[in-house]
Amino acid sequence: MKKSFGPKTLLFPTPAWVIGTYDPAGKPNIMTVAWGGICCSSPPCVAISLRKATATYGYIVERKAFTVNVPSPHQVAQVDHAGMVSGRHEDKVAVLGLTATRSELVDAPYMAEFPMVLECRLLHTLEIGLHTQFVGEILDVKLDEAAIDGAGKPDLGRMGAVIFAPEQRAYFGLGEPLGAAFSIGKTVAPLGRKQPDQE
Amino acid sequence: MKKSFGPKTLLFPTPAWVIGTYDPAGKPNIMTVAWGGICCSSPPCVAISLRKATATYGYIVERKAFTVNVPSPHQVAQVDHAGMVSGRHEDKVAVLGLTATRSELVDAPYMAEFPMVLECRLLHTLEIGLHTQFVGEILDVKLDEAAIDGAGKPDLGRMGAVIFAPEQRAYFGLGEPLGAAFSIGKTVAPLGRKQPDQE
Numbered sequence: 001m002k003k004s005f006g007p008k009t010l011l012f013p014t015p016a017w018v019i020g021t022y023d024p025a026g027k028p029n030i031m032t033v034a035w036g037g038i039c040c041s042s043p044p045c046v047a048i049s050l051r052k053a054t055a056t057y058g059y060i061v062e063r064k065a066f067t068v069n070v071p072s073p074h075q076v077a078q079v080d081h082a083g084m085v086s087g088r089h090e091d092k093v094a095v096l097g098l099t100a101t102r103s104e105l106v107d108a109p110y111m112a113e114f115p116m117v118l119e120c121r122l123l124h125t126l127e128i129g130l131h132t133q134f135v136g137e138i139l140d141v142k143l144d145e146a147a148i149d150g151a152g153k154p155d156l157g158r159m160g161a162v163i164f165a166p167e168q169r170a171y172f173g174l175g176e177p178l179g180a181a182f183s184i185g186k187t188v189a190p191l192g193r194k195q196p197d198q199e
Numbered sequence: 200m201k202k203s204f205g206p207k208t209l210l211f212p213t214p215a216w217v218i219g220t221y222d223p224a225g226k227p228n229i230m231t232v233a234w235g236g237i238c239c240s241s242p243p244c245v246a247i248s249l250r251k252a253t254a255t256y257g258y259i260v261e262r263k264a265f266t267v268n269v270p271s272p273h274q275v276a277q278v279d280h281a282g283m284v285s286g287r288h289e290d291k292v293a294v295l296g297l298t299a300t301r302s303e304l305v306d307a308p309y310m311a312e313f314p315m316v317l318e319c320r321l322l323h324t325l326e327i328g329l330h331t332q333f334v335g336e337i338l339d340v341k342l343d344e345a346a347i348d349g350a351g352k353p354d355l356g357r358m359g360a361v362i363f364a365p366e367q368r369a370y371f372g373l374g375e376p377l378g379a380a381f382s383i384g385k386t387v388a389p390l391g392r393k394q395p396d397q398e
Contacts, residue, residue, distance in 0.1 A: 161362070192288040
């Protein structure tokens with residue numbers, strides 16, 4: 001028997017990503033978002049949603065670019081801090097001791113300390129309600145050694161993750177491997193007929 | 200020093216959610232998606248992206264409704280299976296032994312076995328490229344006891360999660376609590392000035 005919680009932004013899991021932008025003077029700014037996700041495979045795109053009241057909103061509209069900086073669990077306090085105060089009132093990059101690096105692909109900075117960064121140029125803007133959704137085309141993904149396995153491939157297990165639980169207002173880390181995708185499902189039942197990946 | 204992986208849908212973490220719809224004959228269908236996320240707080244909305252080639256794409260266009268079914272780790276093989284075969288070739292609900300329940304709010308079924316379900320009506324459709332993004336307004340969120348703590352509140356830690364790693368093509372579970380949101384960030388530095396939650 002399920003219990004109703006009503007119309008809420010209650011959905012598990014959501015990410016906690018740090019968005020990098022430049023302000024009008026060219027000063028780097030960051031802001032944490034939990035509303036977002038991949039939204040297209042070709043062109044590769046990520047969507048993030050922001051309130052118009054945020055400083056980052058205006059910076060993305062102006063520069064048509066942003067970075068997505070993906071933290072490791074030990075960076076959770078920095079991530080949380082960047083979500084609580086506006087760049088209008090604090091130089092968050094300086095306060096958090098981060099190193100802003102100019103992207104060579106888009107007009108936005110990424111933070112060297114985060115193990116994974118995506119450089120995105122603005123492709124679409126969708127007005128939904130309190131939030132505006134920005135769809136960014138992913139021009140490059142860069143990873144630290146901390147996020148790469150011995151064979152040179154991306155490894156979430158090695159990097160770890162910061163997972164946000166809306167409504168519960170809590171962060172969690174990454175757990176154990178559960179299995180190989182496009183594979184473990186065959187153990188339940190043989191496939192009716194194979195289809196290309198749902199991605 | 201960061202290593203470039205190029206323009207890819209490589210972003211950690213992404214979810215693995217099971218989308219419930221009705222086909223034209225009213226038969227329940229499910230499909231797994233990893234491209235999606237919350238996209239607005241008011242009205243509360245979730246975005247999911249699908250290729251036009253999927254059966255679910257047409258069913259959402261037709262019925263203007265879908266459910267988001269959120270699995271626990273022990274359901275990972277079912278989740279993976281539902282992402283590998285089309286509802287045109289297999290009755291996935293039957294094969295996976297799931298119980299389709301008609302939503303009283305939208306024209307779509309949810310699966311009783313998943314601990315968390317969102318009932319959504321289609322609000323926007325955005326053509327991006329290979330994928331089309333559907334924005335659904337969340338009319339209700341329903342949780343099982345398995346996802347609720349002793350005080351009657353949603354508890355991701357109790358429910359667990361299935362987290363998908365794109366490119367790596369692997370699933371991971373949920374890890375340990377990392378801290379309280381809108382709180383742990385104050386341990387890094389005092390806040391410049393408080394701002395309403397970034398949500």
